[in-house]
Structures are given as structure tokens and as C-alpha cells.
């Protein structure tokens with residue numbers, strides 16, 4: 001069934017990106033947002049099914065947007081969880097080697113992580129045993145302090161409630177974006193010279 005829909009801002013998808021973009025827009029004064037989701041609840045796909053690890057920007061190339069945004073996003077999400085009483089495990093993460101040859105890679109990751117602003121330490125086997133008794137490594141391991149674990153489903157649920165409570169965001173479930181021409185009208189059409197979609 002197709003529905004007539006008029007709104008200032010349409011967001012397609014009720015995953016973590018759709019919901020957090022809506023939140024950011026509301027914070028910047030946008031008060032007429034419709035978010036459509038083809039499933040019957042938020043987070044039915046990647047956002048609700050991942051392991052909930054907040055990565056700390058260790059692996060990405062220094063100075064890349066990915067490295068910067070990964071770390072910033074991690075810290076912002078940790079803050080969001082704390083402020084809203086959502087589950088947050090600040091366990092950190094250990095990266096171990098499975099043979100001595102991998103030590104060179106470990107040192108490279110250490111260098112990269114520090115350049116990216118992630119808080120990391122090279123630890124020896126004794127220190128590793130204190131952090132995680134079940135882990136084994138060859139000589140050294142890398143401990144990432146900022147890596148944390150969250151409950152993705154609870155975050156999405158909380159975001160949904162928060163957005164609905166603002167009165168600025170209407171969330172429509174079981175609603176699939178199918179490329180309706182009318183959604184792409186001016187000024188976007190004019191700006192990009194889109195015709196006969």
C-alpha cells in the first residue's frame with residue numbers, strides 16, 4: 001500500500017544511523033521528521049544484531065576520518081549509556097599473538113592506536129594474566145582501555161522512546177521506502193538538476 005506523506009525531513013531506516021541522525025537533527029532544531037522502517041520494530045538488522053563492541057580506533061589508518069570518528073563515537077556512546085543508565089561494560093580489550101612472528105603486527109597496532117588517540121598499553125604475559133586469566137600470548141599483548149561493550153537493543157529502544165517523546169519525530173514501522181518520485185522534489189531536484197525520476 002502506498003501512503004501520502006509530507007514532512008520536512010524523511011529518514012529511511014530505523015537502525016543506529018537513522019535513529020542517531022534523527023536525534024542530532026532534533027538537537028539542531030528540526031521538528032518535523034518522519035523516520036520510516038520497513039520492519040515492525042527498530043534494530044531488526046545489523047544494529048540490533050551485532051556484538052555491541054564499541055571499538056576504539058586501533059586498526060584504522062592514522063589521521064583518517066574512520067579513526068577519528070570511531071574513537072569519538074565510542075566516547076560519545078559511552079557517555080550516552082552512562083547518562084541514561086544503559087548497560088556499559090568498561091572491560092577494555094586485549095589483543096594477543098598466536099605466534100612470535102605476530103609481535104611485529106602487535107607493535108604496529110600499538111603505534112597506530114597511539115597516533116589515533118586510543119589509550120593502549122603493551123603488556124607482558126604476567127600483566128595479561130592479571131587482566132584476563134584465560135588469555136595467552138607470546139611475550140606481549142596489547143591492552144585497549146577504551147574498548148567497551150554495550151547492549152545495542154537497549155540503546156535502540158531508548159533512542160526510539162527519546163525521539164518519540166520529543167514530538168518532533170514520527171516513526172512509521174512496516175513502511176518501506178520505494179523511491180517515490182514525490183519525495184525527491186525541489187530544492188534538491190533543482191540543485192542537482194534531477195528530472196523525470
Ligand SMILES: Cc1cc2nc3c(=O)[nH]c(=O)nc-3n(C[C@H](O)[C@H](O)[C@H](O)COP(=O)(O)OP(=O)(O)OC[C@H]3O[C@@H](n4cnc5c(N)ncnc54)[C@H](O)[C@@H]3O)c2cc1C
Pocket residue numbers: 012013014015016017018036037038039042043044045046047048049050051052053054055175176177178
Ligand atoms: C556481523 C556484524 C557484527 C558487527 N559488530 C559490530 C560491533 O561489534 N560493533 C560495532 O560498532 N559495529 C558492529 N557492526 C557494524 C554495525 O552493526 C553497523 O555498522 C550498523 O549497525 C549499521 O547501522 P545502520 O543503521 O546503517 O544499518 P541497519 O542496522 O542495517 O539499519 C538499516 C535499517 O534500514 C531499514 N531499511 C532498509 N531498507 C529500507 C527501505 N527501503 N525502507 C525502509 N526501511 C529500510 C532496515 O530494515 C534496517 O532496520 C557489525 C555488523 C555486522 C553485520
